[in-house]
Amino acid sequence: xxxxxxxxxxxxxxxxxxxxxxxxxxxxxxxxKKAKQKxxxxxxxxxGVASGYSITSTEDERLDYFAVNNAFDNLVASAKSRETIEExxxxxxxxxxxVTKPDPQVLGTEGFVALxxxxxxxxxxxxxxxxxxxxxxxxxxxxxxxxxDNEMAQILTVPGSFYNIDDLKSNIVVTRLTTSDILQVDYTxxxxxxxxxxxxxxxxxxxxNYNHLKSDQTASAVEYFEKKLAEVRDTLRSSEDxxxxxxxxxxxxxxxxxxxxxxxxKDEVDKEIYAQEMIQSGCKNALAxxxxxxxxxxxxxxxxxxxxxxxxxxxxxxxxxxxxxLYANPERVAEFTAKQTQLEDSIKSVSNQYMxxxxxxxxxxxxxxxxxxxxxxxxxxxxxxxxTVLQEQKKDYLNEFDQFAPPRFFAKKARPAG
Numbered sequence: 001x002x003x004x005x006x007x008x009x010x011x012x013x014x015x016x017x018x019x020x021x022x023x024x025x026x027x028x029x030x031x032x033k034k035a036k037q038k039x040x041x042x043x044x045x046x047x048g049v050a051s052g053y054s055i056t057s058t059e060d061e062r063l064d065y066f067a068v069n070n071a072f073d074n075l076v077a078s079a080k081s082r083e084t085i086e087e088x089x090x091x092x093x094x095x096x097x098x099v100t101k102p103d104p105q106v107l108g109t110e111g112f113v114a115l116x117x118x119x120x121x122x123x124x125x126x127x128x129x130x131x132x133x134x135x136x137x138x139x140x141x142x143x144x145x146x147x148x149d150n151e152m153a154q155i156l157t158v159p160g161s162f163y164n165i166d167d168l169k170s171n172i173v174v175t176r177l178t179t180s181d182i183l184q185v186d187y188t189x190x191x192x193x194x195x196x197x198x199x200x201x202x203x204x205x206x207x208x209n210y211n212h213l214k215s216d217q218t219a220s221a222v223e224y225f226e227k228k229l230a231e232v233r234d235t236l237r238s239s240e241d242x243x244x245x246x247x248x249x250x251x252x253x254x255x256x257x258x259x260x261x262x263x264x265x266k267d268e269v270d271k272e273i274y275a276q277e278m279i280q281s282g283c284k285n286a287l288a289x290x291x292x293x294x295x296x297x298x299x300x301x302x303x304x305x306x307x308x309x310x311x312x313x314x315x316x317x318x319x320x321x322x323x324x325x326l327y328a329n330p331e332r333v334a335e336f337t338a339k340q341t342q343l344e345d346s347i348k349s350v351s352n353q354y355m356x357x358x359x360x361x362x363x364x365x366x367x368x369x370x371x372x373x374x375x376x377x378x379x380x381x382x383x384x385x386x387x388t389v390l391q392e393q394k395k396d397y398l399n400e401f402d403q404f405a406p407p408r409f410f411a412k413k414a415r416p417a418g
Contacts, residue, residue: 047071084206096115
């Protein structure tokens with residue numbers, strides 16, 4: 001066969017070769033011109049199952065592929081579950097019931113007409129009287145959950161509508177992108193606005209339900225720690241109240257500063273007691289030595305009623321002066337110091353009046369011996385008075401220590417860390 005033969009065949013059957021393709025094209029056109037257009041849309045969700053970080057993650061943790069695959073199976077099952085699709089359908093229906101006219105951004109003309117035929121004017125009027133999409137959804141959900149066979153259950157099972165649960169479930173495709181942490185959700189329908197809105201609603205419902213599911217898994221652990229936290233908070237509050245009451249009852253501003261101050265003050269009192277005891281002991285020995293050198297007549301003079309009375313008064317004044325000095329009262333200290341000087345001069349004056357002898361056996365002037373005796377007696381009385389006051393102060397500190405000691409362990413426990 002040559003080219004001439006092919007040309008002859010084309011000329012003989014060319015009319016049929018042209019008519020058959022044209023006929024097929026027109027047939028396909030007329031059969032499909034009323035077919036609904038399909039729109040597809042897709043969205044992706046990052047799950048973090050494989051590469052995400054949690055509080056139990058470690059740097060050298062090995063990836064468990066079986067656990068990862070199982071987690072993705074759970075995610076896909078949750079995204080395709082009937083409960084998720086039902087919520088998407090009810091949310092979509094609640095929004096569309098509030099549409100008053102066709103809107104390409106919400107619901108096209110064909111879908112708007114189909115909706116009015118599907119639900120009826122009564123349900124549309126009820127939804128518009130409610131006015132809010134979330135409240136309308138709650139109303140529809142209450143009807144759908146009321147009994148097995150109800151108005152909403154019938155609406156959601158009508159084939160071909162945007163709200164048919166089975167159609168939504170079959171048209172929503174959830175897949176994992178290769179081995180990544182990404183889930184891809186695809187949806188196909190005849191209205192582009194509905195196609196986009198279904199994916200948005202599905203993403204919201206799915207993420208909320210899955211997060212709620214995960215939180216339920218840890219609810220028992222969270223509840224346990226919340227209970228323990230409440231117990232610790234109550235214990236801390238009780239300790240704080242006890243510490244506050246203890247401070248109020250005992251007029252304590254700062255427990256640790258006051259105990260430190262008390263300890264330092266007690267140490268100072270102990271040092272003062274030791275010093276006064278040394279002075280008292282020295283004066284006592286000096287008095288004994290001087291009295292040995294005095295005659296009986298001189299001793300009678302020193303032990304006379306006048307001098308003894310003056311010494312008792314001087315002892316009382318010394319005690320008052322030491323107490324005023326201890327409590328830092330300068331006015332009282334000056335007052336008692338003046339009285340001390342006056343009483344000391346009175347003792348010297350009375351002793352001189354009784355003095356009739358001029359020299360002792362050791363040829364020491366008796367006035368000198370008497371002066372030494374008086375000086376040591378005054379110093380001895382001062383030391384004795386100081387010791388009395390200091391011992392009282394020490395006793396007060398010991399009583400405060402006894403008062404502060406019982407709550408010491410409690411205060412240490414109640415003290416904030418750091």
